[in-house]
Amino acid sequence: MKRYFASLLLLFALTPYSYAQNKPMEVPLYPQNKVPGNLPGPNDEKSESGGGILRVSKIKIPTLTAYLPPADKANGTAVIICPGGGYSIVAIDHEGFKVAEKFNEMGVAAFVLKYRIPDTKNQEDPSIAPLQDAQQAILTVRTNAKKWNIDPARIGIMGFSAGGHLASTAGTHFERSLVNNPGNISVRPDFMLLIYPVISADIAITHSGSFKNLLGNNASAEQLLLYSNEKQVTTKTPPAFLVHASDDGGVSPNNSIVFYQALLKNKIPAELHIYQNGGHGFGMHNPTTKDEWMERCKNWLNGNGWLKAQ
Template sequence: MTKFAPFLVFLLLPFLVISQTELPLYDGPVPNSKDVPNEETSEVRPDGILVISKVSVPTLTVYQAEKPNGKAIIICPGGGYWILAAGHEGHDVAKEFAKRGVTAFVLKYRLPNGATMVDKSIGPLQDAQRAIQMVRENAEKWNVDPNQIGIMGFSAGGHLASTAGTQFHREVIDNPNKTSLRPDFLVLIYPVITFDPVVGHSGSSKNLIGERPSQGMINLYSNDKQVSAETPPSYLVHSKDDPVKIENTFLFVEALKQHGVPYGTTIYASGGHGYGMVNKTSEVRWMDELEKWMGAL
């Protein structure tokens, strides 16, 4: 190694890693928030999973694509509306998208909590809508086509993404520029879709809408019931042995069919839940299948 090599490595380092920037989600005060201390914590668990808890100050981390193809995706990690599995269901996924030409945004959304929010049931949706608004209004800056902005989520993050994708007319943020809050496509990975107690995930439901929600609230947040002809094209991934029942995906797909909305799926025979990008029980990589599907949009 020459005496100049360390200097050259230093110069080249920014080009060897994917550019990323964490930004505050809101320009001013976070809406629907109470004036309480920020008690957010993060840890890497023994299994290597990065977990963020008690999120009350949302952010958006930008992963600029190496060779942008114009598409963008906002990623909502899972965690039952209790924590965020922000590594293997967030930042790791964003890095992979960026390698494939898609500019990715990891949404650190607020976790519903009556101690930090006036109305905890709308807090995560506010953040998802604001993320769509922010990316669309800054599309040129990030080399993004404003008509190619998707949102994806894992598990409860899939519930949030499907809420954003089916309830975009229910604006829960200020939108002075009348920016479209409709995502252009959805990607739902082992998603919670319904809050029907027979099929749904009780933990996600309880954390978002409480222990004894009205039937109206259950219906509102059962997103298979909110699908319309305006719902964006959707891609879903699920395993048949998932404890978050695969009926969640089947209900959503059936609703998409009924309304003539294009969709794609990767259905695994096994794999359980929470595997992120790689289901080790199969040689099929859903990211590869998704990339083909997105290329046809």
């Protein structure tokens, strides 16, 4: 256990981050790529571009790409970004890298998580693999907070679409750590940013494809309830900022609405923005309006004190 923790620290102590040039650096999420629950076999990951979207599929070895703002601009806040893709692919550019660059402009450190795609060929329990990766990302950033000029109490998580389901799962399932955590470091994010998120398994509003990819075709009622994250909100759930479009034909806006209602019921600070139009998967820029939701997100972060210099 101690050897694992020491390896984790050593990995990031030796990682050649280009602080002066502030260049992003992709590193293995787990020390020596010892990924928990992975089965033996080839790594068939592939990347494809089409329609202006970079899609990464068949992810077996998760990584974390760090975008660190200049030291004189950093305010101590960090965000771990989970791109969407229905738990089938990861749309890593317009819902990942570009978003990270925008956060750097705010003085926020950003970390793009390339999480595992659930697959019975690759994992013993595919249903927990993405959550393990999200928890490991939080653990990694929190462990290295001092070195990366981050306040360990100001680490949030962000997710788009199915990545929003993963982010909201991290924000509601943190009581049980699913990764090796000998230091018992908290894996609770301090806030959530959920953009057109998948939330609920309720048949009336669910995105069935995401749940099938995560839980399989024969998920039990108990599993569906467990991963219906509006049902898992408590008074310990972190604050949240949500964005959706009324005409989203991929993921019903009711996913954001029921989660927002659950937050209000538990007196959790929350803000919800629903645009009249925009559809699904618009990333940072909703083409149907001049309004930029990232500016609203910036205002929300600032209003809660997360953009103030530490």
